[in-house]
Amino acid sequence: MTWKxxxxxxxxxxxxxxxxxxxxxxxxxxLERLTRRYTAGIISTLGPDSDVPAPDxxxxxxxxxxxxxxxxxxxxxxxxxxxxxxPVEMGGSLGRREATGRGCMIVTKEALAHLGMNVRxxxxxxxxxxxxxxxASQLMQREGCKIVAISDRTGGVHNAAGIDVEDAIxxxxxxxxxxxxxxxxxxxxxxxxxxxxxxxxxAALENVITTKNAGKIRAKIICEGANGPTTAAADAVxxxxxxxxxxxxxxxxxxxxxxxxxxxxxxxxxxxxxxTVNDRLRDIMTRSFKDVLDLSRQHKVNMRTAAYMLSISRVxxxxxxxxxxx
Amino acid sequence: xxTDLRLPTDRIVxxxxxxxxxxxxxxxxxxxxxxxxADLLDLEPGLYKVLRHPEKQITVxxxxxxxxxxxxxxxxxxxxxxxxxxxxxxxxxxxxxxTLDEVKALPPG
Numbered sequence: 226m227t228w229k230x231x232x233x234x235x236x237x238x239x240x241x242x243x244x245x246x247x248x249x250x251x252x253x254x255x256l257e258r259l260t261r262r263y264t265a266g267i268i269s270t271l272g273p274d275s276d277v278p279a280p281d282x283x284x285x286x287x288x289x290x291x292x293x294x295x296x297x298x299x300x301x302x303x304x305x306x307x308x309x310x311x312p313v314e315m316g317g318s319l320g321r322r323e324a325t326g327r328g329c330m331i332v333t334k335e336a337l338a339h340l341g342m343n344v345r346x347x348x349x350x351x352x353x354x355x356x357x358x359x360x361a362s363q364l365m366q367r368e369g370c371k372i373v374a375i376s377d378r379t380g381g382v383h384n385a386a387g388i389d390v391e392d393a394i395x396x397x398x399x400x401x402x403x404x405x406x407x408x409x410x411x412x413x414x415x416x417x418x419x420x421x422x423x424x425x426x427x428a429a430l431e432n433v434i435t436t437k438n439a440g441k442i443r444a445k446i447i448c449e450g451a452n453g454p455t456t457a458a459a460d461a462v463x464x465x466x467x468x469x470x471x472x473x474x475x476x477x478x479x480x481x482x483x484x485x486x487x488x489x490x491x492x493x494x495x496x497x498x499x500x501t502v503n504d505r506l507r508d509i510m511t512r513s514f515k516d517v518l519d520l521s522r523q524h525k526v527n528m529r530t531a532a533y534m535l536s537i538s539r540v541x542x543x544x545x546x547x548x549x550x551x
Numbered sequence: 552x553x554t555d556l557r558l559p560t561d562r563i564v565x566x567x568x569x570x571x572x573x574x575x576x577x578x579x580x581x582x583x584x585x586x587x588x589a590d591l592l593d594l595e596p597g598l599y600k601v602l603r604h605p606e607k608q609i610t611v612x613x614x615x616x617x618x619x620x621x622x623x624x625x626x627x628x629x630x631x632x633x634x635x636x637x638x639x640x641x642x643x644x645x646x647x648x649x650t651l652d653e654v655k656a657l658p659p660g
Contacts, residue, residue: 266611281642533588
Protein backbone atom coordinates (compact mmCIF):
# COMPACT_ATOMS: atom_id res chain seq x y z
CA MET A 226 0.00 0.00 0.00
CA THR A 227 2.98 2.35 0.42
CA TRP A 228 3.14 3.14 -3.30
CA LYS A 229 -0.61 3.11 -3.89
CA UNK A 230 -1.21 5.60 -1.04
CA UNK A 231 1.62 7.79 -2.31
CA UNK A 232 0.31 7.86 -5.91
CA UNK A 233 -2.97 9.37 -4.74
CA UNK A 234 -1.13 11.38 -2.05
CA UNK A 235 -2.87 9.97 1.04
CA UNK A 236 -1.01 10.49 4.34
CA UNK A 237 -0.52 6.75 4.84
CA UNK A 238 2.27 4.22 4.63
CA UNK A 239 1.89 0.53 3.85
CA UNK A 240 1.31 -2.71 5.74
CA UNK A 241 0.04 -6.23 5.16
CA UNK A 242 -0.95 -9.08 7.41
CA UNK A 243 -2.89 -12.20 7.92
CA UNK A 244 -3.42 -15.53 9.61
CA UNK A 245 -2.59 -18.91 8.06
CA UNK A 246 -5.93 -20.69 8.14
CA UNK A 247 -8.75 -21.98 5.99
CA UNK A 248 -11.68 -19.76 7.02
CA UNK A 249 -14.12 -21.74 4.87
CA UNK A 250 -13.67 -24.67 7.24
CA UNK A 251 -14.24 -22.60 10.38
CA UNK A 252 -17.45 -21.62 12.16
CA UNK A 253 -18.39 -17.99 12.78
CA UNK A 254 -17.54 -18.45 16.46
CA UNK A 255 -14.11 -19.86 15.66
CA LEU A 256 -13.43 -17.02 13.22
CA GLU A 257 -14.41 -14.46 15.85
CA ARG A 258 -12.06 -16.00 18.43
CA LEU A 259 -9.29 -16.20 15.82
CA THR A 260 -9.76 -12.54 14.86
CA ARG A 261 -9.80 -11.35 18.46
CA ARG A 262 -6.73 -13.31 19.52
CA TYR A 263 -4.80 -12.22 16.41
CA THR A 264 -5.79 -8.59 17.09
CA ALA A 265 -4.60 -8.89 20.70
CA GLY A 266 -1.36 -10.46 19.43
CA ILE A 267 -0.49 -7.60 17.08
CA ILE A 268 -1.98 -4.85 19.24
CA SER A 269 1.39 -3.16 19.80
CA THR A 270 1.47 -2.03 16.15
CA LEU A 271 -2.24 -1.18 15.87
CA GLY A 272 -3.73 2.26 16.36
CA PRO A 273 -5.21 5.13 14.34
CA ASP A 274 -1.81 6.85 14.38
CA SER A 275 0.34 3.80 13.73
CA ASP A 276 -1.30 0.93 11.85
CA VAL A 277 -4.81 0.84 10.40
CA PRO A 278 -5.89 -2.54 8.94
CA ALA A 279 -8.58 -3.12 6.31
CA PRO A 280 -10.35 -6.12 4.74
CA ASP A 281 -8.47 -8.36 2.30
CA UNK A 282 -8.82 -11.97 1.11
CA UNK A 283 -11.51 -13.76 3.19
CA UNK A 284 -12.03 -10.89 5.62
CA UNK A 285 -14.98 -8.52 5.58
CA UNK A 286 -16.90 -5.82 7.45
CA UNK A 287 -17.80 -8.24 10.21
CA UNK A 288 -14.16 -9.18 10.84
CA UNK A 289 -13.26 -5.47 10.90
CA UNK A 290 -15.96 -4.90 13.51
CA UNK A 291 -14.32 -7.57 15.74
CA UNK A 292 -10.87 -6.00 15.26
CA UNK A 293 -12.28 -2.61 16.23
CA UNK A 294 -14.09 -4.04 19.27
CA UNK A 295 -11.07 -6.00 20.52
CA UNK A 296 -8.75 -3.01 20.16
CA UNK A 297 -11.31 -0.74 21.88
CA UNK A 298 -11.71 -3.17 24.82
CA UNK A 299 -7.92 -3.21 25.30
CA UNK A 300 -7.52 0.57 25.30
CA UNK A 301 -10.72 1.00 27.38
CA UNK A 302 -12.55 3.28 25.01
CA UNK A 303 -14.13 3.04 21.57
CA UNK A 304 -11.68 3.74 18.76
CA UNK A 305 -13.44 3.49 15.41
CA UNK A 306 -10.47 4.84 13.42
CA UNK A 307 -8.23 1.84 14.21
CA UNK A 308 -9.57 -0.05 11.20
CA UNK A 309 -11.39 0.77 7.96
CA UNK A 310 -13.92 -1.19 5.97
CA UNK A 311 -16.31 -1.25 8.93
CA PRO A 312 -20.10 -1.45 8.67
CA VAL A 313 -21.67 1.99 8.06
CA GLU A 314 -23.59 1.64 11.35
CA MET A 315 -20.37 1.74 13.39
CA GLY A 316 -18.10 4.28 11.73
CA GLY A 317 -17.88 2.97 8.19
CA SER A 318 -18.13 5.38 5.27
CA LEU A 319 -20.91 5.70 2.75
CA GLY A 320 -19.68 4.92 -0.74
CA ARG A 321 -16.82 2.66 0.39
CA ARG A 322 -18.21 -0.53 -1.11
CA GLU A 323 -18.47 1.10 -4.52
CA ALA A 324 -15.22 3.07 -4.20
CA THR A 325 -12.79 0.85 -6.12
CA GLY A 326 -15.18 0.33 -9.04
CA ARG A 327 -16.07 4.02 -9.06
CA GLY A 328 -12.37 4.92 -9.12
CA CYS A 329 -11.89 2.62 -12.13
CA MET A 330 -14.71 4.36 -13.96
CA ILE A 331 -13.27 7.80 -13.20
CA VAL A 332 -9.74 7.06 -14.43
CA THR A 333 -11.06 5.24 -17.51
CA LYS A 334 -13.06 8.34 -18.44
CA GLU A 335 -9.92 10.44 -17.96
CA ALA A 336 -7.96 8.06 -20.21
CA LEU A 337 -10.67 8.21 -22.91
CA ALA A 338 -10.59 12.02 -22.81
CA HIS A 339 -6.79 11.98 -23.02
CA LEU A 340 -6.89 9.74 -26.09
CA GLY A 341 -9.64 11.82 -27.68
CA MET A 342 -12.18 8.99 -27.51
CA ASN A 343 -15.88 9.42 -26.84
CA VAL A 344 -17.26 7.89 -23.64
CA ARG A 345 -20.60 7.26 -25.32
CA UNK A 346 -20.46 4.01 -27.25
CA UNK A 347 -17.04 2.98 -25.91
CA UNK A 348 -16.97 -0.83 -25.78
CA UNK A 349 -15.75 -2.44 -22.55
CA UNK A 350 -14.87 -6.01 -21.54
CA UNK A 351 -14.75 -6.67 -17.78
CA UNK A 352 -13.06 -9.70 -16.25
CA UNK A 353 -14.37 -10.37 -12.75
CA UNK A 354 -17.88 -9.58 -11.56
CA UNK A 355 -17.27 -9.13 -7.85
CA UNK A 356 -17.26 -5.87 -5.96
CA UNK A 357 -14.92 -4.10 -8.39
CA UNK A 358 -16.00 -5.51 -11.76
CA UNK A 359 -19.75 -5.31 -11.24
CA UNK A 360 -19.74 -1.75 -9.85
CA ALA A 361 -17.30 -0.50 -12.51
CA SER A 362 -19.50 -2.08 -15.24
CA GLN A 363 -22.63 -0.55 -13.79
CA LEU A 364 -21.15 2.94 -13.46
CA MET A 365 -19.51 2.84 -16.90
CA GLN A 366 -22.80 1.77 -18.45
CA ARG A 367 -24.51 4.72 -16.75
CA GLU A 368 -21.87 7.00 -18.29
CA GLY A 369 -22.79 5.72 -21.75
CA CYS A 370 -20.22 2.96 -22.30
CA LYS A 371 -21.32 -0.30 -23.88
CA ILE A 372 -20.35 -3.30 -21.70
CA VAL A 373 -19.96 -6.08 -24.28
CA ALA A 374 -18.44 -8.80 -22.07
CA ILE A 375 -18.38 -9.76 -18.41
CA SER A 376 -17.07 -12.83 -16.62
CA ASP A 377 -16.46 -14.45 -13.26
CA ARG A 378 -14.74 -17.65 -12.13
CA THR A 379 -17.41 -19.73 -13.94
CA GLY A 380 -16.68 -18.12 -17.32
CA GLY A 381 -18.04 -15.20 -19.28
CA VAL A 382 -20.71 -13.81 -21.54
CA HIS A 383 -20.16 -11.81 -24.73
CA ASN A 384 -22.88 -9.73 -26.35
CA ALA A 385 -21.84 -7.26 -29.05
CA ALA A 386 -25.15 -5.41 -28.65
CA GLY A 387 -24.29 -4.73 -25.01
CA ILE A 388 -25.07 -6.49 -21.74
CA ASP A 389 -27.67 -5.11 -19.36
CA VAL A 390 -25.41 -4.84 -16.29
CA GLU A 391 -28.26 -4.27 -13.83
CA ASP A 392 -29.88 -7.46 -15.09
CA ALA A 393 -26.61 -9.41 -14.75
CA ILE A 394 -26.10 -8.10 -11.20
CA UNK A 395 -29.64 -9.22 -10.30
CA UNK A 396 -28.90 -12.65 -11.83
CA UNK A 397 -25.69 -13.04 -9.79
CA UNK A 398 -27.51 -11.96 -6.65
CA UNK A 399 -29.98 -14.79 -7.16
CA UNK A 400 -27.68 -17.51 -8.57
CA UNK A 401 -24.40 -16.49 -6.84
CA UNK A 402 -22.45 -16.59 -10.13
CA UNK A 403 -22.81 -15.94 -13.87
CA UNK A 404 -23.09 -19.67 -14.53
CA UNK A 405 -26.16 -20.23 -16.72
CA UNK A 406 -26.54 -16.57 -17.68
CA UNK A 407 -27.70 -16.81 -21.28
CA UNK A 408 -28.08 -13.24 -22.50
CA UNK A 409 -25.04 -13.51 -24.80
CA UNK A 410 -22.54 -16.06 -26.12
CA UNK A 411 -20.58 -18.00 -23.53
CA UNK A 412 -16.85 -17.25 -23.65
CA UNK A 413 -13.88 -18.23 -21.49
CA UNK A 414 -11.96 -15.80 -19.31
CA UNK A 415 -9.01 -16.07 -21.73
CA UNK A 416 -11.19 -15.24 -24.72
CA UNK A 417 -12.56 -12.19 -22.95
CA UNK A 418 -9.08 -10.70 -22.64
CA UNK A 419 -8.45 -10.67 -26.39
CA UNK A 420 -11.84 -9.33 -27.56
CA UNK A 421 -11.90 -6.41 -29.99
CA UNK A 422 -12.95 -3.71 -27.52
CA UNK A 423 -11.90 -0.18 -26.61
CA UNK A 424 -11.39 -0.81 -22.90
CA UNK A 425 -10.33 -3.95 -21.06
CA UNK A 426 -10.88 -4.00 -17.31
CA UNK A 427 -9.22 -6.96 -15.55
CA ALA A 428 -10.85 -6.90 -12.11
CA ALA A 429 -10.34 -10.44 -10.88
CA LEU A 430 -7.03 -12.24 -10.48
CA GLU A 431 -3.36 -11.38 -10.71
CA ASN A 432 -1.15 -12.49 -13.61
CA VAL A 433 -3.89 -12.85 -16.24
CA ILE A 434 -2.06 -10.77 -18.85
CA THR A 435 1.23 -12.52 -19.63
CA THR A 436 3.67 -12.75 -22.55
CA LYS A 437 1.47 -15.59 -23.84
CA ASN A 438 -1.60 -13.42 -24.52
CA ALA A 439 -0.39 -9.79 -24.35
CA GLY A 440 0.38 -9.79 -28.10
CA LYS A 441 -3.21 -10.73 -28.87
CA ILE A 442 -4.88 -8.01 -26.79
CA ARG A 443 -6.84 -5.61 -28.99
CA ALA A 444 -8.07 -3.09 -26.40
CA LYS A 445 -6.77 0.49 -26.61
CA ILE A 446 -6.97 1.03 -22.86
CA ILE A 447 -6.38 -1.42 -20.01
CA CYS A 448 -7.68 -0.31 -16.61
CA GLU A 449 -6.17 -2.54 -13.93
CA GLY A 450 -9.00 -2.96 -11.42
CA ALA A 451 -7.29 -5.99 -9.86
CA ASN A 452 -3.91 -5.93 -8.15
CA GLY A 453 -1.12 -7.15 -10.43
CA PRO A 454 -3.15 -8.44 -13.41
CA THR A 455 -0.20 -7.86 -15.74
CA THR A 456 3.17 -9.60 -15.40
CA ALA A 457 6.30 -7.46 -15.63
CA ALA A 458 7.34 -9.25 -18.82
CA ALA A 459 3.99 -8.46 -20.45
CA ASP A 460 4.44 -4.72 -19.75
CA ALA A 461 6.93 -4.44 -22.60
CA VAL A 462 4.60 -6.18 -25.07
CA UNK A 463 1.70 -3.85 -24.20
CA UNK A 464 3.94 -0.81 -24.47
CA UNK A 465 5.19 -1.87 -27.90
CA UNK A 466 1.60 -2.25 -29.06
CA UNK A 467 0.84 1.26 -27.83
CA UNK A 468 -1.85 0.14 -25.38
CA UNK A 469 -2.58 2.77 -22.73
CA UNK A 470 -2.34 0.98 -19.37
CA UNK A 471 -3.77 2.60 -16.24
CA UNK A 472 -1.64 0.77 -13.66
CA UNK A 473 -3.18 -0.95 -10.63
CA UNK A 474 -1.62 1.38 -8.07
CA UNK A 475 -3.55 4.22 -9.71
CA UNK A 476 -6.58 2.46 -11.24
CA UNK A 477 -7.80 0.68 -8.09
CA UNK A 478 -6.72 3.32 -5.55
CA UNK A 479 -10.34 4.42 -5.12
CA UNK A 480 -10.76 1.78 -2.41
CA UNK A 481 -7.97 2.99 -0.17
CA UNK A 482 -8.96 6.59 -0.87
CA UNK A 483 -12.41 6.06 0.65
CA UNK A 484 -10.75 4.06 3.46
CA UNK A 485 -8.82 7.25 4.09
CA UNK A 486 -12.12 9.17 4.09
CA UNK A 487 -13.49 6.66 6.61
CA UNK A 488 -10.47 7.23 8.89
CA UNK A 489 -10.83 11.01 8.53
CA UNK A 490 -14.57 10.88 9.33
CA UNK A 491 -13.97 8.63 12.36
CA UNK A 492 -11.30 10.93 13.72
CA UNK A 493 -13.40 14.02 13.11
CA UNK A 494 -16.57 12.39 14.41
CA UNK A 495 -18.44 14.01 11.54
CA UNK A 496 -19.89 11.94 8.72
CA UNK A 497 -20.25 13.01 5.11
CA UNK A 498 -23.08 12.41 2.66
CA UNK A 499 -22.52 9.87 -0.09
CA UNK A 500 -22.37 12.72 -2.61
CA THR A 501 -19.57 14.39 -0.65
CA VAL A 502 -17.63 11.11 -0.54
CA ASN A 503 -18.08 10.59 -4.29
CA ASP A 504 -17.19 14.18 -5.18
CA ARG A 505 -14.01 14.07 -3.12
CA LEU A 506 -13.11 10.67 -4.56
CA ARG A 507 -13.53 12.06 -8.08
CA ASP A 508 -11.30 15.04 -7.24
CA ILE A 509 -8.51 12.81 -5.91
CA MET A 510 -8.70 10.29 -8.76
CA THR A 511 -8.74 12.90 -11.54
CA ARG A 512 -5.94 14.90 -9.94
CA SER A 513 -3.84 11.73 -9.45
CA PHE A 514 -4.45 10.64 -13.05
CA LYS A 515 -3.25 14.05 -14.23
CA ASP A 516 -0.18 13.94 -11.93
CA VAL A 517 0.83 10.55 -13.36
CA LEU A 518 0.06 11.56 -16.95
CA ASP A 519 2.12 14.77 -16.63
CA LEU A 520 5.09 12.82 -15.28
CA SER A 521 4.79 10.19 -18.02
CA ARG A 522 4.93 12.94 -20.69
CA GLN A 523 7.77 14.74 -18.94
CA HIS A 524 9.96 11.63 -18.73
CA LYS A 525 8.57 9.90 -21.85
CA VAL A 526 7.70 6.75 -19.89
CA ASN A 527 4.50 4.71 -19.68
CA MET A 528 1.85 5.32 -17.02
CA ARG A 529 3.04 2.48 -14.80
CA THR A 530 6.60 3.70 -14.60
CA ALA A 531 5.36 7.24 -14.08
CA ALA A 532 3.08 6.10 -11.22
CA TYR A 533 5.99 4.38 -9.48
CA MET A 534 8.24 7.39 -10.07
CA LEU A 535 5.62 9.69 -8.56
CA SER A 536 5.07 7.55 -5.48
CA ILE A 537 8.74 6.77 -4.87
CA SER A 538 9.65 10.43 -5.18
CA ARG A 539 6.93 11.39 -2.70
CA VAL A 540 8.12 8.83 -0.15
CA UNK A 541 11.80 9.63 -0.83
CA UNK A 542 11.23 13.35 -0.29
CA UNK A 543 9.77 12.69 3.16
CA UNK A 544 12.71 10.41 4.06
CA UNK A 545 15.18 13.09 2.98
CA UNK A 546 13.36 15.76 5.02
CA UNK A 547 13.10 13.53 8.10
CA UNK A 548 16.65 12.18 7.80
CA UNK A 549 18.01 8.97 9.26
CA UNK A 550 17.56 8.89 13.05
CA UNK A 551 20.94 7.92 14.46
CA UNK B 552 30.03 -33.01 19.31
CA UNK B 553 28.30 -29.65 19.14
CA THR B 554 24.55 -29.54 19.01
CA ASP B 555 23.22 -28.74 15.57
CA LEU B 556 21.62 -25.33 15.99
CA ARG B 557 20.52 -24.95 12.41
CA LEU B 558 16.86 -24.43 11.76
CA PRO B 559 14.91 -27.47 10.60
CA THR B 560 14.70 -26.16 7.07
CA ASP B 561 12.36 -28.88 5.92
CA ARG B 562 9.74 -27.55 8.28
CA ILE B 563 9.99 -23.90 7.37
CA VAL B 564 7.11 -22.88 5.16
CA UNK B 565 8.59 -21.57 1.96
CA UNK B 566 6.92 -19.90 -0.96
CA UNK B 567 6.45 -22.03 -4.02
CA UNK B 568 9.84 -21.94 -5.72
CA UNK B 569 8.47 -22.18 -9.25
CA UNK B 570 6.24 -19.25 -8.65
CA UNK B 571 9.23 -17.23 -7.55
CA UNK B 572 11.30 -18.13 -10.57
CA UNK B 573 8.82 -17.74 -13.38
CA UNK B 574 7.25 -14.65 -14.83
CA UNK B 575 4.19 -14.84 -12.59
CA UNK B 576 5.80 -13.66 -9.41
CA UNK B 577 4.05 -10.55 -8.06
CA UNK B 578 6.93 -9.69 -5.74
CA UNK B 579 9.47 -9.73 -8.55
CA UNK B 580 7.06 -7.84 -10.81
CA UNK B 581 6.68 -5.12 -8.20
CA UNK B 582 10.40 -5.03 -7.53
CA UNK B 583 11.40 -4.79 -11.19
CA UNK B 584 8.96 -1.91 -11.64
CA UNK B 585 10.22 -0.28 -8.44
CA UNK B 586 13.84 -0.69 -9.56
CA UNK B 587 13.18 0.80 -12.98
CA UNK B 588 11.45 3.84 -11.49
CA ALA B 589 14.14 4.25 -8.80
CA ASP B 590 16.77 4.10 -11.52
CA LEU B 591 15.07 6.78 -13.63
CA LEU B 592 14.75 8.96 -10.51
CA ASP B 593 18.45 8.43 -9.75
CA LEU B 594 17.47 7.45 -6.20
CA GLU B 595 20.45 7.53 -3.84
CA PRO B 596 21.70 4.01 -2.91
CA GLY B 597 21.15 4.51 0.84
CA LEU B 598 17.54 5.50 0.41
CA TYR B 599 17.02 2.66 -2.05
CA LYS B 600 18.17 0.22 0.66
CA VAL B 601 15.88 1.82 3.26
CA LEU B 602 12.85 1.54 0.98
CA ARG B 603 13.50 -2.09 0.10
CA HIS B 604 13.40 -3.22 3.74
CA PRO B 605 10.15 -3.50 5.73
CA GLU B 606 10.19 -1.36 8.89
CA LYS B 607 8.75 -3.93 11.25
CA GLN B 608 7.52 -7.53 11.21
CA ILE B 609 5.54 -9.31 13.90
CA THR B 610 4.71 -13.01 14.02
CA VAL B 611 2.29 -14.30 16.64
CA UNK B 612 0.83 -17.64 17.61
CA UNK B 613 -2.95 -17.53 17.63
CA UNK B 614 -4.47 -20.26 19.82
CA UNK B 615 -8.16 -20.80 19.15
CA UNK B 616 -10.65 -22.89 21.11
CA UNK B 617 -12.53 -24.82 18.43
CA UNK B 618 -16.20 -25.70 18.64
CA UNK B 619 -15.34 -29.37 19.22
CA UNK B 620 -13.45 -28.47 22.39
CA UNK B 621 -9.97 -28.90 20.92
CA UNK B 622 -7.38 -26.14 20.67
CA UNK B 623 -5.71 -25.26 17.38
CA UNK B 624 -2.77 -22.89 17.15
CA UNK B 625 -2.61 -20.73 14.02
CA UNK B 626 0.18 -18.37 12.94
CA UNK B 627 -0.45 -14.68 12.29
CA UNK B 628 1.76 -11.99 10.79
CA UNK B 629 1.77 -8.24 10.46
CA UNK B 630 4.39 -6.46 8.37
CA UNK B 631 4.75 -2.67 8.32
CA UNK B 632 6.62 -1.60 5.18
CA UNK B 633 6.84 2.12 5.54
CA UNK B 634 5.30 4.72 7.85
CA UNK B 635 7.25 7.80 6.79
CA UNK B 636 4.16 9.59 5.43
CA UNK B 637 1.67 8.45 8.06
CA UNK B 638 0.11 5.41 9.73
CA UNK B 639 0.62 2.07 7.98
CA UNK B 640 -2.41 1.05 5.92
CA UNK B 641 -3.10 -2.42 4.58
CA UNK B 642 -5.28 -5.48 4.58
CA UNK B 643 -5.61 -8.49 6.84
CA UNK B 644 -6.21 -11.80 5.03
CA UNK B 645 -7.25 -15.21 6.29
CA UNK B 646 -5.72 -17.68 3.88
CA UNK B 647 -3.62 -20.85 3.74
CA UNK B 648 -1.06 -18.98 1.63
CA UNK B 649 -0.15 -16.49 4.32
CA THR B 650 3.50 -17.10 5.21
CA LEU B 651 5.80 -14.36 6.41
CA ASP B 652 7.61 -14.61 3.08
CA GLU B 653 4.32 -14.37 1.26
CA VAL B 654 3.14 -11.42 3.34
CA LYS B 655 6.48 -9.71 2.85
CA ALA B 656 6.36 -10.60 -0.82
CA LEU B 657 2.87 -9.30 -1.44
CA PRO B 658 3.37 -6.28 -3.61
CA PRO B 659 3.42 -3.46 -1.10
CA GLY B 660 1.87 -1.42 -4.00
